[in-house]
């Protein structure tokens with residue numbers, strides 16, 4: 001497998017102390033400030049091998065961080081997969097039966113199928129229904145630059161830009177293979193004020209992903225006014241580059257087993273000219289459809305035929 005050469009620099013925290021929580025759903029804890037304000041949720045380990053979110057939630061819980069106004073929910077999502085994490089086989093615990101982040105369509109949640117992930121998603125659903133704003137913390141298989149997936153609706157983009165980091169904000173419509181939690185229900189209803197972001201903090205097991213998750217979390221909580229501004233200010237690195245907005249226009253689907261990229265790309269590289277060769281799908285060249293084409297989350301090696309090898313995005317002026 002291509003991804004196993006990434007070293008595991010971080011440790012999966014023991015989260016067993018958080019099992020009971022206080023919401024009636026295991027591994028979910030809500031703190032209520034007792035004053036009016038938004039109900040913010042931070043979610044971790046939607047994918048069981050993505051450690052940075054678990055590390056951040058563990059830090060917040062151990063530090064006793066509490067909301068100043070509104071409510072703050074800290075949720076470990078696919079715990080069954082996370083508990084299978086093994087640094088010797090770090091890719092194996094992404095999920096137990098299926099991808100937890102492709103189940104968030106009403107008909108799937110209400111449907112007849114059963115899986116470990118569906119059981120957990122159904123248990124968590126009332127809690128997700130009760131929140132106002134979600135930050136779903138993820139990481140990536142490849143060593144890509146961090147990015148915020150803000151979904152297809154303007155309010156997601158506005159929230160991502162209000163946070164000021166990470167640099168790359170990706171506007172996309174989600175996955176054909178199934179709906180992500182960040183695209184669930186009211187989160188993509190333009191008429192609703194409820195909102196969600198998904199941050200990809202870097203490579204799953206690199207130390208820097210922790211830092212990106214920490215920075216994004218504090219920016220999120222500060223923007224919502226959920227935490228003390230002075231406390232947040234002490235955590236946040238203020239001098240960051242200007243954000244860049246990338247609109248995903250299409251997915252490149254591998255149609256041959258010999259799909260290969262023209263160069264080793266890790267993600268968010270900009271291909272300067274329309275017509276430049278990005279990859280070879282068998283003997284067919286895959287070319288940039290426009291100037292300044294951004295490669296979003298490429299899967300460099302061994303992409304399965306019929307699956308997405310990379311998504312292409314256009315740089316937009318804000």
Ligand SMILES: [Zn+2]
Nearest residue numbers: 047050138139
């Ligand atoms: Zn993920």
